Amino acid sequence: MSAAEGPLVVGVDSSTQSTKALVVDAATGQIVASGQAPHTVTSGAGRESDPEQWWGALCEALRQCGDAAHEAAAVSIGGQQHGLVTLDAQGKPVRPAMLWNDVRSAPQAQRLIEELGGPKAWADRFGSVPGASFTVTKWAWLAEHEPEAVRTTAAVRLPHDYLTERLTGEGTTDRGDASGTGWWASAGESYDEEILGRVGLDPALLPRVVRPGEVAGTVRGGDLPFAKGTLVAPGTGDNAAAALGLGLRPGTPVLSLGTSGTVYAVSQRRPADPSGTVAGFADARGDWLPLACTLNCTLAVDRMATLLGIDRQAVEPGGSVTLLPYLDGERTPNLPNASGLLHGLRHDTTPGQLLQAAYDGAVHSLLGALELVLDEDADPTAPLLLIGGGARGTAWQQTVQRLSGRAVQVPEAKELVALGAAAQAAGLLTGEDPAAVARRWGTAQGPVLDPVERDEAVLGRIGRVLSDAAPLLDRRPDGS
Numbered sequence: 001m002s003a004a005e006g007p008l009v010v011g012v013d014s015s016t017q018s019t020k021a022l023v024v025d026a027a028t029g030q031i032v033a034s035g036q037a038p039h040t041v042t043s044g045a046g047r048e049s050d051p052e053q054w055w056g057a058l059c060e061a062l063r064q065c066g067d068a069a070h071e072a073a074a075v076s077i078g079g080q081q082h083g084l085v086t087l088d089a090q091g092k093p094v095r096p097a098m099l100w101n102d103v104r105s106a107p108q109a110q111r112l113i114e115e116l117g118g119p120k121a122w123a124d125r126f127g128s129v130p131g132a133s134f135t136v137t138k139w140a141w142l143a144e145h146e147p148e149a150v151r152t153t154a155a156v157r158l159p160h161d162y163l164t165e166r167l168t169g170e171g172t173t174d175r176g177d178a179s180g181t182g183w184w185a186s187a188g189e190s191y192d193e194e195i196l197g198r199v200g201l202d203p204a205l206l207p208r209v210v211r212p213g214e215v216a217g218t219v220r221g222g223d224l225p226f227a228k229g230t231l232v233a234p235g236t237g238d239n240a241a242a243a244l245g246l247g248l249r250p251g252t253p254v255l256s257l258g259t260s261g262t263v264y265a266v267s268q269r270r271p272a273d274p275s276g277t278v279a280g281f282a283d284a285r286g287d288w289l290p291l292a293c294t295l296n297c298t299l300a301v302d303r304m305a306t307l308l309g310i311d312r313q314a315v316e317p318g319g320s321v322t323l324l325p326y327l328d329g330e331r332t333p334n335l336p337n338a339s340g341l342l343h344g345l346r347h348d349t350t351p352g353q354l355l356q357a358a359y360d361g362a363v364h365s366l367l368g369a370l371e372l373v374l375d376e377d378a379d380p381t382a383p384l385l386l387i388g389g390g391a392r393g394t395a396w397q398q399t400v401q402r403l404s405g406r407a408v409q410v411p412e413a414k415e416l417v418a419l420g421a422a423a424q425a426a427g428l429l430t431g432e433d434p435a436a437v438a439r440r441w442g443t444a445q446g447p448v449l450d451p452v453e454r455d456e457a458v459l460g461r462i463g464r465v466l467s468d469a470a471p472l473l474d475r476r477p478d479g480s
């Protein structure tokens with residue numbers, strides 16, 4: 001037995017690049033054991049992963065946790081949002097999952113926006129104007145390109161739903177992750193039969209939406225990485241899980257630097273941004289999580305460092321170069337066909353300046369949405385919480401400081417998605433609000449970097465290149 005004070009809980013983060021599992025003491029928040037295993041993602045415009053591999057990675061991450069995982073009284077899964085998981089009648093994936101960063105369904109997104117009365121109608125009803133990330137557009141793409149796969153599909157799930165169901169045997173989801181599908185209307189908090197009918201998806205194929213604080217099920221018997229009967233919490237999307245993990249309150253903005261870049265805040269007002277910049281997600285508690293997301297964050301910057309043959313921290317100030325690092329197309333701004341664009345290169349531009357320009361370009365996209373995700377009465381001096389793998393890097397930290405002009409707080413806790421899931425699992429046992437559990441655990445604590453003067457010159461330069469290059473950014477790299 002472990003020397004924990006309270007019952008043990010497990011929190012899982014099944015994100016784009018890997019699965020991370022934490023075994024946490026519910027009384028203190030102490031991490032008793034941890035594990036991590038990688039995923040593979042296809043490259044190109046299509047981004048797909050095999051859901052069976054997520055399950056294998058979860059089992060491996062839990063194996064690394066040792067006996068502690070088997071002692072857990074409750075478990076919760078946080079997962080990458082939006083991914084389309086299609087299962088056959090036996091519960092096996094019909095094809096690989098189409099991920100949040102797969103931009104092939106951009107034309108279907110455009111068509112669905114028009115068919116349902118335009119961006120404002122979507123924002124009013126669903127809280128979001130769907131882009132290629134949203135599950136509904138992926139389903140529409142599949143119906144057009146792989147009708148046989150659609151015919152074979154007996155259940156449609158999100159990534160976290162798929163893993164939860166492998167544990168419980170029951171098809172469930174939660175409001176946080178459901179709000180990123182495009183078929184869950186935030187106005188009425190229910191599946192929207194009209195859009196489902198339009199894309200030919202039978203509502204019976206969708207999971208039950210479990211309420212915050214409700215038990216999703218228990219671990220069924222058989223060869224599973226937990227003891228039979230372990231409680232399973234609803235789980236949620238990874239950003240909503242991180243919001244739980246930070247014990248986030250309205251008015252505090254979060255910038256997450258991972259495979260995706262995200263900027264968000266908790267709000268008690270239901271978001272409805274007709275410009276489409278802000279997705280009006282629900283959070284995992286009963287509030288809302290207005291959020292903007294970029295496709296190009298740590299991987300794009302790391303790719304530039306690799307191309308330049310320098311370390312990811314080897315940035316240099318100065319120079320006149322602007323880099324829009326849209327290597328995967330982009331979602332914020334909405335430019336699914338875009339590719340990376342470089343302007344202002346001179347004989348004396350150094351590799352370190354080019355790399356700094358990649359950081360600047362990635363951070364500029366996120367900060368452009370910062371004011372939009374915050375309520376109007378939010379305190380402008382509240383520190384920006386910086387999380388995700390990139391938050392560990394000083395070049396990221398300094399870039400965010402310089403381009404935001406705000407104080408930046410870097411929580412010491414590294415795995416905030418998994419911690420948020422663990423807090424949700426703990427809440428099931430104690431009856432507490434999971435965000436209050438995380439606050440009790442002190443997960444957001446970490447050094448605060450003082451504000452520095454905002455670098456308006458660089459922000460202005462990036463903004464001008466972005467607008468002047470609009471026709472180029474609308475084109476695919478092959479010019480089509």
Ligand SMILES: Nc1ncnc2c1ncn2[C@@H]1O[C@H](COP(=O)(O)OP(=O)(O)O)[C@@H](O)[C@H]1O
Nearest residue numbers: 015016017018258259260298388389390392393
């Ligand atoms: N010390 C560091 N400095 C800068 N970037 C880092 C550092 N450590 C990890 N990263 C970046 O973090 C990314 C992984 O972040 P993470 O939030 O775990 O991703 P995700 O959850 O989206 O799979 C990697 O792509 C890597 O580039």
Ligand SMILES: O=C(CO)[C@@H](O)[C@H](O)COP(=O)(O)O
Nearest residue numbers: 015016080081100258259260
């Ligand atoms: O699409 C979104 C948010 O809308 C992404 O944030 C995904 O949820 C993937 O997250 P990471 O794997 O980068 O954590």
